[in-house]
Amino acid sequence: MSTRRAQEQRRREHLTGLLRTMLLIRRFEEACAELYSAARIRGFVHLYVGEEAVATGITAALGRDDWVVSTYREHGHALARGLPLDAVMAEMFGRQTGVSRGRGGSMHLFDRAHGFVGGNAVVGGGLPLAVGLALADRMQGRDRVTACFFGDGAVAEGEFHECMNLAALWRLPVLFCCENNRYAMGTALAKEHAETDLALRASSYGVAAWPVDGMDVLAVEDAARRGVEDVRGGGGPVFLELRTYRYRAHSMYDPDRYRDKDEISAWKEHDPIDALCARMRQDALLPDGTRERLAEEVACLVDAAVEVAEQAPLEPVEDLTRFVTSEVEPEVVAG
Amino acid sequence: MSTRRAQEQRRREHLTGLLRTMLLIRRFEEACAELYSAARIRGFVHLYVGEEAVATGITAALGRDDWVVSTYREHGHALARGLPLDAVMAEMFGRQTGVSRGRGGSMHLFDRAHGFVGGNAVVGGGLPLAVGLALADRMQGRDRVTACFFGDGAVAEGEFHECMNLAALWRLPVLFCCENNRYAMGTALAKEHAETDLALRASSYGVAAWPVDGMDVLAVEDAARRGVEDVRGGGGPVFLELRTYRYRAHSMYDPDRYRDKDEISAWKEHDPIDALCARMRQDALLPDGTRERLAEEVACLVDAAVEVAEQAPLEPVEDLTRFVTSEVEPEVVAG
Amino acid sequence: MTTTARPQEVGRTTVETTYREALREAIREALRADDRVFLMGEDVGSYGGCFAVSLGLLEEFGPERIRDTPLSESAFVGAGIGAALAGLRPIVEIMTVNFSLLALDQIMNNAASLLHMSGGQFNVPLVVRMTTGAGRQLAAQHSHSLEGWYAHIPGIRIVAPATLEDARGMLATALRDPDPVLVFEHGSLYNMKGTLDAAAGAVDIDRAAVRRPGEDLTLITYGGTLGKALDAAERLAADDISAEVIDLRTLRPLDDATIIGSVRRTRRAVVVDEGWRSGGLSAELSARIMEQALFDLEAPVARVCSAEVPMPYPRHLEEAALPQVETIVRAARDVVG
Amino acid sequence: MTTTARPQEVGRTTVETTYREALREAIREALRADDRVFLMGEDVGSYGGCFAVSLGLLEEFGPERIRDTPLSESAFVGAGIGAALAGLRPIVEIMTVNFSLLALDQIMNNAASLLHMSGGQFNVPLVVRMTTGAGRQLAAQHSHSLEGWYAHIPGIRIVAPATLEDARGMLATALRDPDPVLVFEHGSLYNMKGTLDAAAGAVDIDRAAVRRPGEDLTLITYGGTLGKALDAAERLAADDISAEVIDLRTLRPLDDATIIGSVRRTRRAVVVDEGWRSGGLSAELSARIMEQALFDLEAPVARVCSAEVPMPYPRHLEEAALPQVETIVRAARDVVG
Ligand SMILES: Cc1ncc(C[n+]2csc(CCOP(=O)(O)OP(=O)(O)O)c2C)c(N)n1
Ligand SMILES: Cc1ncc(C[n+]2csc(CCOP(=O)(O)OP(=O)(O)O)c2C)c(N)n1
Ligand SMILES: [Mg+2]
Numbered sequence A, B: 001m002s003t004r005r006a007q008e009q010r011r012r013e014h015l016t017g018l019l020r021t022m023l024l025i026r027r028f029e030e031a032c033a034e035l036y037s038a039a040r041i042r043g044f045v046h047l048y049v050g051e052e053a054v055a056t057g058i059t060a061a062l063g064r065d066d067w068v069v070s071t072y073r074e075h076g077h078a079l080a081r082g083l084p085l086d087a088v089m090a091e092m093f094g095r096q097t098g099v100s101r102g103r104g105g106s107m108h109l110f111d112r113a114h115g116f117v118g119g120n121a122v123v124g125g126g127l128p129l130a131v132g133l134a135l136a137d138r139m140q141g142r143d144r145v146t147a148c149f150f151g152d153g154a155v156a157e158g159e160f161h162e163c164m165n166l167a168a169l170w171r172l173p174v175l176f177c178c179e180n181n182r183y184a185m186g187t188a189l190a191k192e193h194a195e196t197d198l199a200l201r202a203s204s205y206g207v208a209a210w211p212v213d214g215m216d217v218l219a220v221e222d223a224a225r226r227g228v229e230d231v232r233g234g235g236g237p238v239f240l241e242l243r244t245y246r247y248r249a250h251s252m253y254d255p256d257r258y259r260d261k262d263e264i265s266a267w268k269e270h271d272p273i274d275a276l277c278a279r280m281r282q283d284a285l286l287p288d289g290t291r292e293r294l295a296e297e298v299a300c301l302v303d304a305a306v307e308v309a310e311q312a313p314l315e316p317v318e319d320l321t322r323f324v325t326s327e328v329e330p331e332v333v334a335g
Numbered sequence C, D: 001m002t003t004t005a006r007p008q009e010v011g012r013t014t015v016e017t018t019y020r021e022a023l024r025e026a027i028r029e030a031l032r033a034d035d036r037v038f039l040m041g042e043d044v045g046s047y048g049g050c051f052a053v054s055l056g057l058l059e060e061f062g063p064e065r066i067r068d069t070p071l072s073e074s075a076f077v078g079a080g081i082g083a084a085l086a087g088l089r090p091i092v093e094i095m096t097v098n099f100s101l102l103a104l105d106q107i108m109n110n111a112a113s114l115l116h117m118s119g120g121q122f123n124v125p126l127v128v129r130m131t132t133g134a135g136r137q138l139a140a141q142h143s144h145s146l147e148g149w150y151a152h153i154p155g156i157r158i159v160a161p162a163t164l165e166d167a168r169g170m171l172a173t174a175l176r177d178p179d180p181v182l183v184f185e186h187g188s189l190y191n192m193k194g195t196l197d198a199a200a201g202a203v204d205i206d207r208a209a210v211r212r213p214g215e216d217l218t219l220i221t222y223g224g225t226l227g228k229a230l231d232a233a234e235r236l237a238a239d240d241i242s243a244e245v246i247d248l249r250t251l252r253p254l255d256d257a258t259i260i261g262s263v264r265r266t267r268r269a270v271v272v273d274e275g276w277r278s279g280g281l282s283a284e285l286s287a288r289i290m291e292q293a294l295f296d297l298e299a300p301v302a303r304v305c306s307a308e309v310p311m312p313y314p315r316h317l318e319e320a321a322l323p324q325v326e327t328i329v330r331a332a333r334d335v336v337g
């Protein structure tokens, strides 16, 4: 009985944590939209609104030492992975206190402490890195998993093919997380791929692959846990097709002419945050006012992060060419 | 009765033609091996001995206007396609009378008159050209087919993936002819691909694909005819996995350390030329001495071609930088 | 000196336009004039082009001729080569130069080599358009300026429209070229406004243009930095330094006659280019001036290029990394001494 | 001047070897010394390396550390980058520079950029080896010399061993570099024979080497053309022209001190490089000499490069396209005047 209560308690805390993460991501993205429109942050900014369940569910299944390889649409991945909010926001402002000292900006978030290997803005360009990270772990006998995020559009790139084959051939510990939001910029899935069942395509490499409701954070977490277990256990790579949708334009630069508004609102019917709340209420795990309280809490944190970021120092101009090559001395190897 | 005889007569002529083509290719390749060892021809030379049935069967199913896109192992494709023997041999010697004026050599045979678009020595590099040729035909309402040859190793390159998807997505008239000789240089099929059933892999793009006994010229021709019919009929691309084997090393430069001799001799048991002869004898279509007569005939032609080639002129040194840009004037377009 | 540099003649009707619209008009005109011409690339259709250059063309010409492609740079650039071999006149758009590296094998080993490898049989009448350059805080992977680097490759022509006339007129000439032409459009120019001759059309792409005549030194540049060079010349004029400004327009082949002729007169030169300094186009220009006019020089040819760093995101660092009016002026003052 | 240029001291034991064997010994030593090191590429294992450099290593170190890859240049070069990020010391072999274009996005946008984009967090201790150069009648797609072109990219180091000492010693130093190093081995050098100090090991990769001292002019070259430059110097000596020969060794970063110091003394320079002339490394050297030593020059810096043509197959045309001893001698005579 009391154990049941304890379990329920743990479950409530867990789901509340997922909810909070999704709320944080959404609030962060909305803030970015406002900041970009106000020209307070610049560059290309790709928002994750609508896709929060994917980053949240996947990272929930990862361990501290696991690697995460991401794209230019990575604010959500970074926050869900636990990168410090203030440092992520400072990066948007190009400040020295940013996760990448401000040199990367929105598209290039990096954090070694969290095994977060970027922030890659060439579509498909992160996949080979993931294969290499996994190869190193395998060769060194570490049981790390490398989670690699990429979009449906990236599946058309040659690098996807080469990396799926390599990872499968060498049975490397990679969890391929394909965020299928049905568009590559303005190009709809059916205009990108002859075979639009991406999980089916992936399985043709002899990789375990299945589609997942990317709007249901619990479904994503569950799939990720099963995938991570296989991968960590040495079963070779796993491919998850996470079916999701971006509410906003491709980037803040995109006028979004290529989809009709009904499609967008239809997807909003399945909003991942609403869905989780409904589920929690159903199970009596969401006391009234909790969502509002959490929303307010993350809003304050985001606003605070903006303030701190704007006060933060910039890299000195004299340091322009730092980090082109390493500042450490070449190591001296025995022998 | 007489029609039956007429048919038989046609069949005999047809099979005799196939046999003669295979004998010509083999003799040509043996001559190249001798010439290379004698340092009379240079560069990288990749021989086709053992694979004759593939080029012979495929080209037998093509029409005059169809395109052929090939690789660096293309002597057989060129001869089967009907490129003039003397000009192909002259190319080996780098002579002005060569199909590419001697500028291409063994790896870069080209002949516009025969729709033979090279001679591409970057593995996978010919596939996008084939897609483009087919796209142009489709857009201009021509019912041409583009036959594109490539090896099992090329299937691992990103370009293979991009091109299969593009051809399938746009339903382009490409006949993909994968020459699966089980090795990419010294790398065996199982070390190249997680999924070694290449026809299965190709079908994952929604392309009709099937394996063919590449040591049986009649099986190849039959498959090619069915494929060409589909493709020309607008059914989209077809992928043939032609299972074959190269008797000789990867190139004249290769010491061939990676396979054991038994494997090679086992494959020689299924020699495509012997197989066709056996079949013809069985059907009483190969009068005694015919094979020998044909072999002698092609040997004489090849020897003659060598002699002519060695006498042929070289491009003048002053012309070194010709053909870097076109010599024709820019065209004046209406409007 | 080229037609695009001609002064506006009086009485001629002109239209208000932008660099983007001029590019679009050129594509539209080409599509109307020749049904072998088509546009192919990522998001050129329903999206309207990643920088809105092809906006509206899908509606006018349909999806066959305004052809959206999957993310497959190597395949669709190579397909453009194949289509050109088969008699079409493809305009392939690579969203930005940064992604063109994925298609470089097709560009160097096929587009630039097929004519020679085939002994003159297979020329490749292909036009590839791409956006280049920095200045919009797009950081390390979206800020390359590689057009000068591409100019190393024999068998292709490289052009970089810096004016409305060239944005409007270079495409038609490129499409008539029997060989591959790469067109580099600087991302910071798309919104450039101005007036254009209503009858503007094809321009020559063989010669550099003197955009401002001068006596004391020659500023040599192209594309995105032409405006900065002209501003610098203006600033120098205030101190009675008369700078001639040359717009290269075509980076391969280079128009030595115009370049060397000017430097022989002015005896001083500053080359301005947004690429990384070492091994960039400016080095080639400096070397050619040395070879052809060494004893006319009063000072070493100076180079104003980008800092050798993957472009950082923050504005202040990006500005410091790029050639600026101030740095050009300073370099010019130094060579004038 | 570097250790590799030191004269053989008497009494030292030496071994007969080849460039190929020296490269193999260097790899073997690295594999033995550091278990983070592994070799990965097409046919490095059971085939023994396309030019037999890694022959026998599979037997000694096994398939995990002598790792054959499928034909997937972009993936396995990128995998090398990832493995380096995760603490290994990969040696990635790309069969030849001609195929490296397929991996260029990974090299430029990841290997060379990750350290900067990440604000100094992710350095890439990766070594990429590839064969470069022409001279073996391999025609247009197998004869590129792009090492000087790669030297345009900030964030990577480019080295080109031209001697047995450097073939033997550069790898160890490259593996200690915290950042990416590209090693270009000229295909015509693999069979070069000679004697090597039995104790030969790591060499510096920061400085150029004066391979032959001289007074009247400086021949600047590297890699596959060093031998031709030394032969040319010998021929010139016969006419009492004393040529100093500099082997650049490292193409990025360039060792200005050694180069400019020499030219200041000799007042004349000829740069010899097997790349295409326009926009090649020779242009950068010419520009630097102009910038740093213009008023010391008695003659324009001359460039002896390859003809700007996709390499033709026939020997007579290939020889005409490449720098040769005669063309170097002629250029040297011209600058000496
Ligand atoms: C190689 C490459 N080509 C083109 C682009 C421009 N681009 C950036 S994002 C994008 C669409 C990618 O779509 P997808 O992979 O589905 O990811 P999503 O943006 O939908 O999350 C494109 C074409 C790029 N960054 N890299
Ligand atoms: C992109 C590229 N990588 C490597 C090579 C070197 N190479 C030439 S042929 C070959 C093997 C190709 O094998 P496959 O595709 O099976 O064709 P096969 O030679 O067996 O006919 C390799 C690795 C190349 N030419 N191009
Ligand atoms: Mg998408």
Ligand SMILES: [Mg+2]
Binding pocket: B151, B152, B153, B179, B180, B181, B182, B183, B184, B185
């Ligand atoms: Mg093969």
